[in-house]
Amino acid sequence: MRRAALLLSALTLALPAAASVAQSTTPLAKAAKADIAAAVASPLRDKDRARDKYRRPAETLEFFQVAPDMKVGEYAPGGEWYSRLLGLYLGPKGKLVGLYFDPTSGAFNEKSQQGIRDGATKYPADVAAASGLPADRFSAMTLEKIPDSEKGTFDRILVMRMMHNLLRWNIADREIKAMRDLLKPDGMIGIEQHRAKPDAPFSYSDGSKGYLREADVIKFMEVNGFTFVGKSEANANKRDPANWEGGVWTLPPVLRGATEESKARLQAIGESDRMTLLFRKRV
Numbered sequence: 130m131r132r133a134a135l136l137l138s139a140l141t142l143a144l145p146a147a148a149s150v151a152q153s154t155t156p157l158a159k160a161a162k163a164d165i166a167a168a169v170a171s172p173l174r175d176k177d178r179a180r181d182k183y184r185r186p187a188e189t190l191e192f193f194q195v196a197p198d199m200k201v202g203e204y205a206p207g208g209e210w211y212s213r214l215l216g217l218y219l220g221p222k223g224k225l226v227g228l229y230f231d232p233t234s235g236a237f238n239e240k241s242q243q244g245i246r247d248g249a250t251k252y253p254a255d256v257a258a259a260s261g262l263p264a265d266r267f268s269a270m271t272l273e274k275i276p277d278s279e280k281g282t283f284d285r286i287l288v289m290r291m292m293h294n295l296l297r298w299n300i301a302d303r304e305i306k307a308m309r310d311l312l313k314p315d316g317m318i319g320i321e322q323h324r325a326k327p328d329a330p331f332s333y334s335d336g337s338k339g340y341l342r343e344a345d346v347i348k349f350m351e352v353n354g355f356t357f358v359g360k361s362e363a364n365a366n367k368r369d370p371a372n373w374e375g376g377v378w379t380l381p382p383v384l385r386g387a388t389e390e391s392k393a394r395l396q397a398i399g400e401s402d403r404m405t406l407l408f409r410k411r412v
Contacts (some may be wrong), residue, residue: 158189161282164197165190173261177210180382183209184398186214188363193319193407199284200224200309202305205291206252211258215287216260216267225270227252228286231307234297244270272307276382286318290403292322292346297336305353311322318355321364322346322378323406339377343404355408377401 134257150281157165168174168188197203206212206227219225229249252269271277286308295301308318314334325340327331334342347357373379375386381400384392 136153141186142360144338146302155194156193157196162191162219165195166243168214171217172187173217173259174213175380177213179412180210180400181363182281183366184210185363186211188361189319189321190218192359192361192363193285193287193406194317195219195285195287195319195353196223198222200226200282202226202228202286204228204288205230205294206248206284207289207291207343209255211289212256213259216262217257218302220262220266225245225267226283227267227309228311229269229271230300231303233273234298234303236300261271272304275307275310280310281313283316284313285317286312288318288320288322290321290323292320293336293339293341295336296303296341296349300305307352309354309410312380314410314412317358317407317409318350320346320350320404320406322363322404322406323371323401324353329371333372336373337376337393338373339401340371341404346404346406350408356410356411358407358409360407361405364405366399366402369400369402370392372403 141160144225152232165187168183171366195218197218199214199389200223203212203215203225206229212225212227214406216226227249229245230237232245237245249269249271253264253267256267257264288308292301295304305318323340324344325338327342327344329340329342334340334345343360351357369380371377378385379387380398384395389394
């Protein structure tokens with residue numbers, strides 16, 4: 130934790146004002162947008178649809194310029210919400226690959242290491258079951274030992290609400306490097322992350338509360354071989370003060386520590402304020 134704190138503090142001090150100036154992004158083709166809309170509207174997503182108003186999947190995938198025929202890595206699949214959507218969108222024409230933590234990174238005990246490997250093994254069947262497509266349309270791997278045949282073959286990698294864990298576990302450098310190796314020369318990483326206020330103290334925005342400062346994430350990616358392409362406010366939520374004592378998990382969908390009296394107020398705020406950032410591999 131201390132190593133990550135010192136690193137991000139140094140990065141923030143070094144961040145030039147120009148880093149906030151985004152390059153222009155290339156809009157997706159009209160047909161690709163129609164495919165995204167069809168995947169989002171699929172009846173197979175009925176149980177996931179309630180969160181669309183917070184997670185803005187169509188706007189997010191369009192901003193990340195994810196085309197339906199691309200090879201896309203979903204990093205650290207969690208509750209499988211995005212896995213199910215990406216399976217529907219990419220399964221027919223593209224390739225979806227679950228990318229799991231390197232279990233040997235030193236951040237995980239023996240039980241967690243096995244859980245990571247088990248998750249990667251189950252991923253293709255889980256996505257197939259949710260999408261109604263054959264399991265051979267999907268694959269997964271841990272970042273422990275990347276086959277040479279996979280390097281330089283990914284069009285996009287999506288890191289959804291996971292950067293805070295990578296930083297607080299002190300594995301961000303090695304995991305981002307592995308993802309960079311997987312990307313094509315013009316490949317890009319899309320990051321969605323709980324957003325701290327720009328002036329939040331580092332004791333709050335070091336990842337332990339789930340929130341990171343946007344400037345820190347941009348600079349971290351830049352020093353790790355990426356060019357900042359742009360940002361979107363698709364997942365912004367101005368109602369979130371981003372100062373919860375219990376961290377981001379105070380808000381929906383977790384509502385950790387909520388009482389019957391506070392649940393209605395927290396539900397009215399909604400899910401966290403999130404940055405949505407796009408980076409291109411620098412060669």
